[in-house]
Amino acid sequence: MGSQWVWFPRACCQDSKAPGPDLEREKHWAELFDQLDLNKDGHIDIAELRAGLAGRGLSKGSLERMVKAGDTNQDGVLDFEEFTQYLRTHEKQLKIMFKNLDRNNDW
Numbered sequence: 115m116g117s118q119w120v121w122f123p124r125a126c127c128q129d130s131k132a133p134g135p136d137l138e139r140e141k142h143w144a145e146l147f148d149q150l151d152l153n154k155d156g157h158i159d160i161a162e163l164r165a166g167l168a169g170r171g172l173s174k175g176s177l178e179r180m181v182k183a184g185d186t187n188q189d190g191v192l193d194f195e196e197f198t199q200y201l202r203t204h205e206k207q208l209k210i211m212f213k214n215l216d217r218n219n220d221w
């Protein structure tokens with residue numbers, strides 16, 4: 115085995131958007147979305163966000179800002195597209211938050 119290298123296509127691994135980790139991440143996001151979408155209608159509204167993130171020290175105002183920032187089609191709720199888009203752009207600050215969620219709630 116040792117000397118047998120597998121050469122991945124350049125697009126796979128050199129790209130900043132390697133499919134592997136990205137898929138992993140999206141899977142994780144899908145789980146998060148599912149957890150937050152309490153009534154399973156495919157959208158996350160402020161009430162669900164508040165329920166899901168209750169006790170995380172987030173004010174109603176900051177949740178509203180979160181939804182507003184992510185709600186690109188302005189229908190007042192986040193669909194999965196908007197949710198992942200929001201996570202993508204705010205990943206760094208959200209990572210801390212979701213890390214806490216993981217630890218405390220076994221997400």
Ligand SMILES: [Ca+2]
Nearest residue numbers: 151153155157
């Ligand atoms: Ca919902």
Ligand SMILES: [Ca+2]
Nearest residue numbers: 185187189191
């Ligand atoms: Ca929306």
